[in-house]
Amino acid sequence: MWANGGEYIDYESGTVKVNEPAFYEAMQFVADLNLQHKVSPNQEAEQAMNAYTRFVNGSLGMFAMGPWDQPSFWELPFQWDIAAWPASPNTGQTATWLGSMGFAVSAKSKHPQEAFDLAAYLSLDEQGQRENYQLGQAVPNLIDMAKGEFLEMEQGPQTRQVFLDIIEEYGRPDVIAFSKDTQWMDAFNQNASKVWNGDMSAKDFTAEIQPKMQELYDKGNK
Structure with missing residues (x-):
């Protein structure tokens, strides 16, 4: 959806935008990978056997992974690698979710210095970062390490530069990252199966759900 030029919301104006063509056309494309083209498992099949298991047993050609998935692949009996997230044929652009993890120290901590030292170690210490990767x-987190020894690891993936490209070029924060109340997004996720199952077109579904999402966003975030 992002690659196609769509957005869930314009945070600056507070306008939910799922009913715009760039969004619902991309959503329909994803649904049709299963509904029409039969190249992606449906929801029931996915619940019965997850994507990783399907990939390992040879019944799935590719699936989405993050750096935290690497250890599960290091012992596989076949070669594998990663590639950039697919680009939209309409824009030629690619985009994907970028996850990260932060550490915080409570203002009420009885041991603020020790807590800070731990957060600093987990975030910036050279040896700690090395052990983590x-x-x-x-x-x-250390840029020289990420662009140096991290890229030179013996274990796969071979094209681990893709991880850095996502961080530096086309990764996006989670949609709800800037929301105090996320019920508006919950409403979308809880009902999107109508499209994935073929009960509604993405165009009709997004036209129906957008006013509800807007109402919930305005109520919880304005």
Whole structure:
């Protein structure tokens, strides 16, 4: 959807935008991968056997992964690699969700210095960052390390530069990152199966759900 030029919301104006063509056309494209083209498992099949298991047993050609998934692949009996998230044929652009993890120290902590020292170690310490990426948990925060020894790891993926490209070029924060109340997004996720199952077109569904999402967003965030 992002790659196609769509947005869930314009946070500056507070306008929910799921009923715009760039959004619902991309949503329909994803649904049709299963409904029409039969190249993606439906929801019931996915619940019965997840994507990783399907990939390992050879019944799925590709699926989405993050750096934290690497250890699960290091012992596979076949070669694998990663590629950039697919681009929209309409825009030629790609985009995907970018996850990260933060550490906070409570203002009421009885041990503020110790808590700060731990957060600093987990975030910035060179050896701590090295151990973290060697365990296959994350891309290191230290830029020189990320662009140096991290890229030179013996374990796959071979094209781990893709992880850095997402961070630097086309990764997006989670949609709800700027919402105090997320019920508006819950309403979308809880009802989107109508499209994935083929009960409604994405165009009709987004036209129906947009006013409800807007109402919930305005109530909880304005």
